[in-house]
Amino acid sequence: MTSAHAPAVLAIYQAGLDSGDASFETTAPCWRTWDATHAAQHRFVAVDQHGRVLGWVAVSAVSSRCVYAGVVEHSVYVDPAAGRRGVGLALLQALIASTEAAGIWTIQSGIFPENTASAVLHERAGFRRVGVRERIGAHHGRWRDVVLIERRSTRVGSGG
Template sequence: MSKPTSMTIAPMAASHAEEVLAIYQAGIDEGDATFETTAPTWETFDSSKLPEHRFVAVDQGDAVLGWVAATRVSDRCAYAGVVEHSVYVHPGARGRGVASALLKALIDSTEAAGIWTIQSGVFPENTASLALHQRAGFRPIGIRERIGRHHGVWRDVVLIERRSPEID
């Protein structure tokens, strides 16, 4: 992928499915993005993500450079304003502000919807993601030690969150 001269952030649609899942699989294959070992089907992915809080970054040719999506953390009323998110960028588009633009779109959409907390879990080895999130206003809230096995190895997860300064 060549360096994009510009990008557009757009709502994620079924027409983006193949590229979104390929970017997800690339992140999975690198080994420090998720406990998942294979990308789900589009139907599974689509049904698990909140439609109003998922976006793609596309270049001038409409190639997907990256995506961000959120899910509910609970159906309990007390957690109505809390979502968990994921953000993935095509390996050839990294370092160009794609993830920052996607996080901004997510933050804007969640704040407009009255969501007060965006959270995620990040492997501590994924220092680029931790730095990106810190720049976007996320803070570490703790480490879940040996929370799960990934390819037979126990992994820790840094819990991060962004509390909206706009929503009380």
């Protein structure tokens, strides 16, 4: 992903937010803010043969504590017009390869229970359901649960 992809990345982000089941966020930030809050080395776009962006994946740090240096929180968003073609799975696989190569051992996220597509996609990519945080935040005036999911690498940091 480069800054040339910024308008498409933010438009796809906004389309996902508009679905109502992707995030507590309701408005995509400006590129400067998005860029500053996502790790440069673990952000990817999927593009078609014309270079059009179909989707993106990126991560943010979860903590500044050393013990959690290998734990990141990810986001994955696919253009609704490009859904169910394997784009999301390919992006997650690229992210898993990239983060494992960099010594990151856990990728985590929170998803709304209603987001079946995301739940099934992440299960396919090797994520497990950790548990449900009940009424953890309000979204458009409604208190909503969030399902915590994570993928623990079997290759990184398992030696004890």
